[in-house]
Amino acid sequence: MKRSRAVLHQTTKLNLNSEIAHLRDLDLKGLRVRWQSVLRRQAPSHLPRHLLFAVMAYQLQANERGDLVPDTVHLLKQIASKGTPESAVRLTSEFDLRRAVLRPGTILMREWKGCSHRVMVVDDGFAWNGKTYDSLSKIACAITGTKWNGPRFFGLRDKPAVEIKT
Secondary structure, three states: OOOOHHHHHHHHHHHHHHHHHHHHHOOHHHHHHHHHHHHOOOOOOOOOHHHHHHHHHHHHHHHHHOOOOHHHHHHHHHHHHHOOHHHHHHHHHHHHHHOOOOOOOOEEEEEEOOEEEEEEEEOOEEEEOOEEEOOHHHHHHHHHOOOOOHHHHOOOOOOOOOOOOO
16 A cells, blocks of 8 residues: 555655654764764764764754855855855855756846847746747857856846845
8 A cells, every 4th residue: 555645755754753862862972883884984982972963963954955056165165265244144145146046937137149038937948939948148158159157147146245234
């Protein structure tokens, strides 16, 4: 008999919660053994128990529900390298501007070498010249014949950074 999606999701959630609860009960040696079995490498010897637990709990959740998308990882690395609250606010504000939601029906226009190009945002991507594309970069490449960052080509990344006063 096949289980419903709701039952499977609930079972998965219970399994994940019970696995994390089990991690809480492990001592340092037990966490290192579990680290080896999940991550397929030795646990760093310098990490204390609470950090081993946190990394393991995160990894179990990421394995079950999916990890961060690459853009978010890149943003977090930038924030970590800058190190000040002001730079973190600036970087996240810029990130939010780049992530402006394009709703279906939105028309993007760009003039290239004297020719005007209109792209419509549709449910499954972008429509241009009677074809649907999954990215603006593919359309920019088709228009110019060279690789472009699609959002930048259509002016979506040229917005000024928001000034935040503290």
